[in-house]
Every structure is written in C-alpha cells, then in structure tokens.
Amino acid sequence: MGEAIVITSGKGGVGKTTTSANIGTALAIQGKKVVMVDTDIGLRNLDVVMGLENRIIYNLVDVIEGKCRLNQALIKDKRCEELYLLAAAQTKDKDDVTPDRIKLIIDELKLTHDFVIIDCPAGIEQGFRNAISGADRAIVVTTPETAAVRDADRIVGLLEKQNIPSPSLIVNRIRPHLIKNGDMLDIDEICNILGIDLLGIVPDDDNVIKAANSGEPAVLNVKTRSAIAYRNIARRILGDNVPLLSLEEKPTFGKRVKKFLGLG
Amino acid sequence: MTGEIVKEVQPEPVKHHVVIKGVKDGLIFQFSDHCEWQEILDELVYKFENTHQKLLSGTSIPVTIKMGERVISDEQREELLKTIATNENLVVRAIENNITQLELHINEVMLSNAKIIRGTIRSGQVEHHKTNVLLIGDVNPGGTISSDGDVYVLGSMRGIAHAGVSGNEMAIIAASHLRPTQLRIANMISRPPDEWSVEDVHMEFAFLQEGQMNIEKIQLLKRLRPDR
Numbered sequence: 001m002g003e004a005i006v007i008t009s010g011k012g013g014v015g016k017t018t019t020s021a022n023i024g025t026a027l028a029i030q031g032k033k034v035v036m037v038d039t040d041i042g043l044r045n046l047d048v049v050m051g052l053e054n055r056i057i058y059n060l061v062d063v064i065e066g067k068c069r070l071n072q073a074l075i076k077d078k079r080c081e082e083l084y085l086l087a088a089a090q091t092k093d094k095d096d097v098t099p100d101r102i103k104l105i106i107d108e109l110k111l112t113h114d115f116v117i118i119d120c121p122a123g124i125e126q127g128f129r130n131a132i133s134g135a136d137r138a139i140v141v142t143t144p145e146t147a148a149v150r151d152a153d154r155i156v157g158l159l160e161k162q163n164i165p166s167p168s169l170i171v172n173r174i175r176p177h178l179i180k181n182g183d184m185l186d187i188d189e190i191c192n193i194l195g196i197d198l199l200g201i202v203p204d205d206d207n208v209i210k211a212a213n214s215g216e217p218a219v220l221n222v223k224t225r226s227a228i229a230y231r232n233i234a235r236r237i238l239g240d241n242v243p244l245l246s247l248e249e250k251p252t253f254g255k256r257v258k259k260f261l262g263l264g
Numbered sequence: 265m266t267g268e269i270v271k272e273v274q275p276e277p278v279k280h281h282v283v284i285k286g287v288k289d290g291l292i293f294q295f296s297d298h299c300e301w302q303e304i305l306d307e308l309v310y311k312f313e314n315t316h317q318k319l320l321s322g323t324s325i326p327v328t329i330k331m332g333e334r335v336i337s338d339e340q341r342e343e344l345l346k347t348i349a350t351n352e353n354l355v356v357r358a359i360e361n362n363i364t365q366l367e368l369h370i371n372e373v374m375l376s377n378a379k380i381i382r383g384t385i386r387s388g389q390v391e392h393h394k395t396n397v398l399l400i401g402d403v404n405p406g407g408t409i410s411s412d413g414d415v416y417v418l419g420s421m422r423g424i425a426h427a428g429v430s431g432n433e434m435a436i437i438a439a440s441h442l443r444p445t446q447l448r449i450a451n452m453i454s455r456p457p458d459e460w461s462v463e464d465v466h467m468e469f470a471f472l473q474e475g476q477m478n479i480e481k482i483q484l485l486k487r488l489r490p491d492r
C-alpha cells in the first residue's frame with residue numbers, strides 16, 4: 001500500500017507544481033513507483049513541466065466520468081521507468097469532481113504505486129478540498145515572503161481541521177543574499193511561526209525555470225543546487241537523515257525582528 | 265543524645281510536609297505543595313517546638329523557603345512569616361516558588377473561570393470567548409484571539425488580540441512573547457511601536473491608561489491592575 005502526499009500552499013505561484021514534478025521524479029530516480037496527479041482542473045500544467053503534454057489522451061475528469069479506465073489515463077514518463085502522470089482536464093466542467101470521487105481514485109492508485117504525489121491548486125475552495133481528500137500526508141510549500149507564509153499558515157490550520165495533521169514544510173525560492181541583508185524572512189522565523197517540521201529548502205535557481213520551459217524537471221540535472229535540494233527532499237521522504245543544504249550565514253537577530261515588525 | 269530523648273517524647277508520627285535542611289549559608293525550608301496549607305503551619309510549629317530546636321539555635325540564621333508549585337495569598341504569607349517570627353533567630357531571606365510571575369497570575373485567572381484553549385491560532389482563524397481566555401500556544405499573524413475579559417497567551421502573540429470586546433477598558437492582554445500585529449482593548453485599536461527593541465524578551469502585557477495603549481512588563485500587572 002503506497003502513500004499519498006498532497007503538495008499544497010494556499011498562495012499561487014510559490015512552486016507547488018514545480019515541487020510535485022521534482023519530488024515525483026526524484027522518488028522515481030530512487031527506484032520507487034510513483035504517480036503524480038494534477039488536480040488543478042482548468043489550469044493544468046504539471047504535464048507541461050514534465051514535458052508530457054503531447055501524450056495526454058485521457059485525464060482525471062475522463063476517469064471520474066467513466067470515459068476510460070484509470071489505467072488508460074496514466075501517462076508514462078519519458079525518462080523514468082516507474083513514473084506516471086494523471087493529468088488534469090484543461091477545459092472540462094469541474095462539477096463532477098468531488099472529494100469523494102478523487103479519494104476513490106487516489107485509494108486505487110495507492111494499491112499499485114509506492115507514492116501518489118498530488119499537485120494541489122491554489123486557494124482554499126473546492127479544488128483544495130478535492131486535492132487533499134485522498135491524501136495521507138501533506139507537504140506545504142511556501143516562499144520566504146510574508147504573504148506566502150500567511151497563506152501557508154492558513155492551509156496548515158485547514159489541514160489540521162481535515163485530520164491531516166503535522167504537514168511538513170518546504171521553503172522554496174530562497175535567496176541567501178536577501179536573507180543575509182534582512183530583506184527576506186529567515187527560515188528559522190518561518191519555521192517558528194508555522195510550527196511544523198522543515199522537510200527541505202530549495203534555492204531560487206534559474207535552472208528551475210529553464211528546466212520547466214524545456215519540459216524536463218530540474219532534478220534531472222544533477223549539477224544544480226536545486227537538483228540536490230530536491231534529491232535531498234526525496235531522500236528525507238524515504239526516511240534518510242540528510243542535513244539541510246547550507247546557505248550563506250544567517251542574519252543577525254536584530255534585523256530579523258525589525259523586518260518582521262515592519263511588515264505588521 | 266538529646267536527639268534520642270526528643271524522639272521519645274514525640275507525641276505523634278512525623279509528617280514530611282516540611283523538610284528543614286542546613287546549607288552553608290543558612291537553612292532551607294522545603295514545603296510540600298501537595299498538602300493543606302494548615303498542615304504546613306502545624307508541622308512547622310511542631311518542628312520548632314520539638315524536633316528541630318538544636319538546628320534552629322544560633323543567631324540570625326538566613327532562611328530560604330521553597331514553596332514548590334504552591335501559590336499562597338497575602339494573608340497566608342503573613343501567617344507564615346508570623347509563625348516563623350516566633351523563632352527569633354530566623355531571618356526569612358527568600359520565599360521561592362517554581363512558577364513564573366505570569367504563571368502565578370494565570371493560576372489566579374484559572375480560579376476565576378477562564379476558558380483555557382490549547383494549540384495554535386493560525387492565519388484566518390478566530391477564537392472568541394465571553395470569559396477571560398488563556399491560550400497555551402501561539403497566535404500567528406492573521407489569527408485573532410478575543411474575549412470580553414482578559415486575554416492571556418502562554419506563547420507568542422503575533423496576530424490580533426482583542427480584550428474587553430464588550431467595552432471593558434480595564435481588560436488586559438498578556439503574553440509570554442508579545443509581538444502583535446494589532447492590539448485592541450475595548451474600542452481602542454493600536455498598532456505596536458515600530459521600533460520594538462531587540463532586548464524585549466520578557467513577558468509583557470498591554471493595558472489602557474487615559475485612553476492610551478501601554479505595554480509593561482508582567483511584573484507590574486499587580487500594581488497597575490490591583491484587582492487582578
């Protein structure tokens with residue numbers, strides 16, 4: 001029986017899809033059988049980031065509407081043997097998509113995969129409820145910005161209410177020089193506020209954007225810092241004890257406090 | 265020898281609510297915090313009069329009293345000092361207590377029917393209670409805790425706190441770590457000072473004085489709100 005992990009954030013554009021693609025790929029590289037499920041109906045892009053757009057025949061809504069069997073809708077990855085994608089529908093009416101139905105699909109996928117990685121849409125409405133319905137655990141993605149942390153906190157609260165307690169945290173798009181100058185929230189400060197376990201930190205890296213545009217997750221390019229970060233995250237999910245990527249030195253406490261207050 | 269004789273005349277078995285220990289610079293009276301207050305006083309008198317005369321003889325012996333987690337009223341404190349004063353050699357140097365000022369105060373609050381909640385109040389969540397409220401946990405930015413009475417936070421207060429919602433201007437907001445986005449007492453709304461110095465790491469509370477929001481160390485609570 002596999003494990004279903006939802007990647008969520010509240011705020012849009014913080015890197016849920018990027019994280020889903022890279023963690024999914026990294027787990028597959030580690031030899032796990034993985035399926036990624038894009039639940040961002042109407043705004044699908046996990047397929048684009050994975051470079052699988054042109055292979056889609058059936059999608060999640062087709063499965064829900066009974067147009068095809070679940071197996072037929074699983075798209076095999078180009079590079080990894082045991083990596084699959086269940087794409088979101090681009091245009092379909094989403095009324096058929098309910099938490100119950102998504103949960104049935106996720107439960108079925110768990111029977112045949114080690115990991116089901118669920119890419120969640122932004123927001124806290126129906127799409128969010130759908131995405132988390134089948135999840136055993138959650139990874140909350142944030143960037144080191146006040147608004148993103150605020151939304152992440154909101155999400156953690158909602159997950160607690162939905163009985164998906166103690167999610168883990170990924171802080172994405174870290175820019176060490178900004179943190180150093182006190183112009184970006186410090187990781188300790190973020191962890192302090194959210195009070196959840198830190199699963200990993202990912203630097204802001206142009207390679208991530210380049211990779212996304214060429215339909216090839218950044219994690220495949222082993223030389224980049226972001227690739228190392230995603231591989232480390234995958235290993236931590238598998239239970240390995242991998243130390244955090246070292247960033248440049250931390251800011252002084254004073255700067256951190258002033259920054260935090262200035263935002264209030 | 266004298267010790268043995270004393271034991272023989274001892275009218276009742278020794279209870280161990282009061283342990284008297286000699287240390288380099290005086291005596292320590294360790295009181296149990298699991299018995300009635302009167303039992304402590306009785307045992308103290310008994311020990312003064314019967315078992316511990318030898319230990320207690322000498323001139324001006326400094327005494328440190330360790331109360332454990334017991335909280336006593338001002339009257340009980342008077343009583344205690346009076347009892348000890350019957351032994352002229354003893355000088356009470358300190359009455360120590362394992363609890364902090366805030367906990368002490370909260371202890372009193374709890375006795376006067378406060379709603380106790382545990383956990384984190386996160387962004388978008390609102391907790392309102394009609395009675396005094398004690399949160400064991402943090403209020404995060406974007407979260408709100410409010411009460412018709414006082415608000416006490418054993419944790420970081422980073423969100424919005426509103427005390428005296430129904431108009432009580434004597435209500436207060438106290439927190440182990442007070443770094444709010446906004447404070448409200450009765451109808452008064454205030455933003456914390458922009459320059460909150462780094463050293464402010466002690467427990468604080470907010471209160472209204474002449475229509476102005478003030479922040480003080482928790483130690484001053486008793487002075488500024490004597491009824492609490």
Ligand SMILES: Nc1ncnc2c1ncn2[C@@H]1O[C@H](COP(=O)(O)OP(=O)(O)O)[C@@H](O)[C@H]1O
Nearest residue numbers: 012013014015016017018173203204205208209
């Ligand atoms: N670590 C990173 N470094 C640089 N760019 C990133 C990083 N993570 C995400 N991005 C970019 O941010 C944008 C939003 O990411 P995306 O994963 O689509 O967010 P979401 O799914 O949360 O809306 C994309 O253009 C993506 O390439």
Ligand SMILES: [Mg+2]
Nearest residue numbers: 016017040045
């Ligand atoms: Mg997305």
